[in-house]
Amino acid sequence: MIEKTQIQRWVEKGIINQEQAERIQTDIIQFKKERSSNRFITAISTIGAILLGVGVILFMASNWEKIPDFVKVIMLLGSTLGSYGIGYFLKYKQESFPKVGASLIFLSTLLFGATLFLIAQMYHSSANAHWLVLIWLVCILPVVYLFEFVPVAGLTVLLFFIWIWLYFFSRNDDFIFARYISSLPVTYLVSGLALFAIGGLHYLSQNYTRIARIYRIAGLKAGLVSLFLLSFETFSKTSKYSLENGLDANFSRTLLVGFVIFSLIAVVLSLVNTFFNPAKSDNPYIEGGVSAGLSLLALIVFFFPTSTVLYTVLFNLILLGVIIVLLYEGYHREDMRLVNLGIFWLEALIVVRYFDFFWDLLPRSLFFMVGGIVLIFASVMLEKKRRKLKKRFDANITVENNLIFNG
Amino acid sequence: MVILGFVAMKEYTLRNGIEITLKTVPVDPRDLFRGDYVVLHYEISTIDLNSYPIDQEYLYHDMDYVVTGNRVNKITSVKEGDEIKVVLDSVGQNVYHVSKVYKKLSPKKNEIYLKGKVTKLNDYNNTIEVNYGIESYFVPEGKGREIERARGGDTLVKVVVDQSGRSVIKSVSVGDKTYNY
Numbered sequence: 001m002i003e004k005t006q007i008q009r010w011v012e013k014g015i016i017n018q019e020q021a022e023r024i025q026t027d028i029i030q031f032k033k034e035r036s037s038n039r040f041i042t043a044i045s046t047i048g049a050i051l052l053g054v055g056v057i058l059f060m061a062s063n064w065e066k067i068p069d070f071v072k073v074i075m076l077l078g079s080t081l082g083s084y085g086i087g088y089f090l091k092y093k094q095e096s097f098p099k100v101g102a103s104l105i106f107l108s109t110l111l112f113g114a115t116l117f118l119i120a121q122m123y124h125s126s127a128n129a130h131w132l133v134l135i136w137l138v139c140i141l142p143v144v145y146l147f148e149f150v151p152v153a154g155l156t157v158l159l160f161f162i163w164i165w166l167y168f169f170s171r172n173d174d175f176i177f178a179r180y181i182s183s184l185p186v187t188y189l190v191s192g193l194a195l196f197a198i199g200g201l202h203y204l205s206q207n208y209t210r211i212a213r214i215y216r217i218a219g220l221k222a223g224l225v226s227l228f229l230l231s232f233e234t235f236s237k238t239s240k241y242s243l244e245n246g247l248d249a250n251f252s253r254t255l256l257v258g259f260v261i262f263s264l265i266a267v268v269l270s271l272v273n274t275f276f277n278p279a280k281s282d283n284p285y286i287e288g289g290v291s292a293g294l295s296l297l298a299l300i301v302f303f304f305p306t307s308t309v310l311y312t313v314l315f316n317l318i319l320l321g322v323i324i325v326l327l328y329e330g331y332h333r334e335d336m337r338l339v340n341l342g343i344f345w346l347e348a349l350i351v352v353r354y355f356d357f358f359w360d361l362l363p364r365s366l367f368f369m370v371g372g373i374v375l376i377f378a379s380v381m382l383e384k385k386r387r388k389l390k391k392r393f394d395a396n397i398t399v400e401n402n403l404i405f406n407g
Numbered sequence: 408m409v410i411l412g413f414v415a416m417k418e419y420t421l422r423n424g425i426e427i428t429l430k431t432v433p434v435d436p437r438d439l440f441r442g443d444y445v446v447l448h449y450e451i452s453t454i455d456l457n458s459y460p461i462d463q464e465y466l467y468h469d470m471d472y473v474v475t476g477n478r479v480n481k482i483t484s485v486k487e488g489d490e491i492k493v494v495l496d497s498v499g500q501n502v503y504h505v506s507k508v509y510k511k512l513s514p515k516k517n518e519i520y521l522k523g524k525v526t527k528l529n530d531y532n533n534t535i536e537v538n539y540g541i542e543s544y545f546v547p548e549g550k551g552r553e554i555e556r557a558r559g560g561d562t563l564v565k566v567v568v569d570q571s572g573r574s575v576i577k578s579v580s581v582g583d584k585t586y587n588y
Contacts, residue, residue: 073414115410121444121545123417124576126538139409254488 002028038099045103046151053110069122076115084108106151109140113159130166133159144211153211157195157218164191168255183255183302185229190262190298192222193291197269200287203278212279223294224345227322230301230315231349237312238305259302266295282332286325294318319349336390343382350378417575424569425519426577427495427503431562444545445579447564451493451505451521452542456533485510485525485535492572493537494520502563514572522572541566541576546588 004025011021067075083104091101113136120132137159144153168187199215202208230236273279274288281287297318301311323346330338354374358367430450485491494514496506503519514520527536541564565577578587 073410077410112410116413119410119414124444124541124544125417126540126543129540135409 041099042103045100046106049103049107050110053107053114072122073119076111076118080108080111080115083111102149102151105143105147105149106155109143109152109155112136112139130163133163133166137163145208148207148211150210150214153214154218157214160195161188161191161222164188168258183259185226185235186298186302187255187259187262188222189226189230190259190266190295192219192226193266193295193298194262194269195219196223197266197273197291200273200279201269203280216279220341224319224322224341227294227315227319228345228348231312231319231352233309233312236301236315237309238307260299263295263299263302267292270295283329290322290325316349316353319345323349331389334392336386339386339389343386347378347382351375416573420569420573420575421567421577424567424574426565426567427497427519428501429564429566430502431564444543447542447544447576447579449539449541449564451495451503452537452539454493454505454508454535454537456508456535485528487525487528489525491523491525491537492520493523493539494518519568520572521568521574539574541574544576544579544588546586 002024007016007021007024010016011018016024087101087104087106087108089101090097091105116132116136120129125132137156140152140159141156143149144156164187169184196216196219199212199217199219202212202215270288270291274284274292277284279287297314323342326338326342326345330336330340330342354371358371431447432450432452489510492509492514493505494507494509495503496519497503506518507514509520521539523537523539525535526538529535544564561580561582563580565580566574567577568574578585580586
């Protein structure tokens with residue numbers, strides 16, 4: 001955004017006259033007002049759509065037994081199709097209320113899920129059925145691609161990770177769940193890497209750039225959370241008892257087959273992204289190589305567990321490496337979001353490892369005092385560094401703007 | 408289309424299937440009632456792989472062979488996640504019980520069977536736990552507690568089963584009271 005001081009400098013340099021400067025400033029004010037108004041409308045209509053959706057869901061989910069089943073089906077289908085139809089009309093046909101139309105289309109994707117679950121409930125289908133979530137996810141994908149809808153892309157990401165949970169880990173038996181819990185972060189790691197790689201492929205089309213970014217960020221964050229969990233012995237080390245009694249290897253076929261499929265998808269697509277570089281990344285070999293390597297490592301960890309700390313140490317080093325890559329990429333692209341992400345995970349890693357190493361070594365009071373001092377200093381330093389970076393990135397943008405006008 | 412297809416499938420089962428009655432067994436009372444649905448666990452949910460009459464097909468876990476008459480048949484092993492077909496028979500009673508279990512073989516035309524998935528193997532007593540997709544019964548708010556309180560007598564569930572082994576719950580009876588939601 002052009003600043004007032006910049007405009008004054010242009011007037012002083014004779015690039016523009018005073019009248020032009022005033023017109024530019026008026027234009028900027030008008031643009032800011034319109035943008036703020038648009039954002040406000042979008043926020044209000046989105047909140048309205050969500051509230052309406054929640055209200056409909058709660059109303060129907062109170063199991064109003066007086067309504068005959070076929071009427072319930074018609075009401076549910078009608079509200080879903082109606083919301084979609086009106087939204088499409090307002091946004092694409094009449095184009096009079098595009099923001100409201102978009103919110104209604106988003107609402108229709110929520111209502112679709114509600115319709116699916118409530119109809120399943122009518123026929124007493126299993127409460128944790130993962131396939132309901134999968135059908136919901138698959139059926140709203142066309143909305144993402146036909147209309148390049150970013151909010152619905154976000155919804156598909158959420159449904160994807162919920163489906164992973166229900167498909168792999170939903171059990172009625174708590175004992176079985178406890179046995180599988182250690183494979184939770186590894187499964188989400190390969191799922192996150194697969195999603196990251198799928199996101200990369202979306203850059204092949206100019207129309208799907210924003211969707212690509214959603215999928216890549218979601219995959220990256222899922223991967224980081226999983227790596228963080230795997231840096232703990234609880235998740236990366238198997239007990240000797242389990243190894244000796246073969247408990248670790250007794251996974252269901254569902255988990256085994258699904259895990260291998262996701263890992264292969266992650267490896268293959270990561271390699272495709274490395275060699276074809278649809279994202280036009282400056283470092284495709286780092287991105288793709290790390291993704292493919294991590295996917296293969298996840299496979300090894302899954303099928304060859306160990307009771308030593310080998311994998312724990314490895315994952316700590318890998319997490320540190322990924323954080324360094326994030327910070328490097330953030331500096332290189334002058335992207336504050338990547339830098340912030342890197343700093344956040346660096347702080348988290350330092351805090352938990354500090355607890356791990358020094359909890360038993362130091363007296364409690366000293367542990368907390370030293371920890372507190374270190375954290376305060378580190379926060380001050382990191383914040384100073386972050387502000388410096390932000391100033392530098394913003395200054396670079398100003399220099400670029402000046403170059404454009406001065407030739 | 409997807410939703411209509413789902414409704415059509417369930418309605419087909421309800422209209423063309425055979426109605427059978429299954430007996431439930433108590434589940435962990437700690438969490439019988441989750442939100443707006445009642446958890447159902449059937450007599451047929453746990454199958455004892457030792458208890459089958461001779462001359463039937465068997466599924467054994469951890470054993471390789473069974474003697475059937477004068478022939479020796481190799482046993483099909485079963486694992487968690489396997490899909491099986493559980494043939495039911497009322498043997499002249501009101502309630503249906505397990506008669507045979509198939510994995511590779513198909514039930515005969517006149518046999519009533521349910522499609523199920525093996526969820527757990529119990530090595531210590533050679534039994535398997537099976538899920539049929541009819542373990543949840545959705546009830547209006549507040550009604551679940553009523554069903555829970557009324558338990559103590561026999562809890563019977565009326566289920567409609569079609570020729571492909573798919574099933575839909577029709578009603579739940581506790582003692583002489585029937586709940587149909």
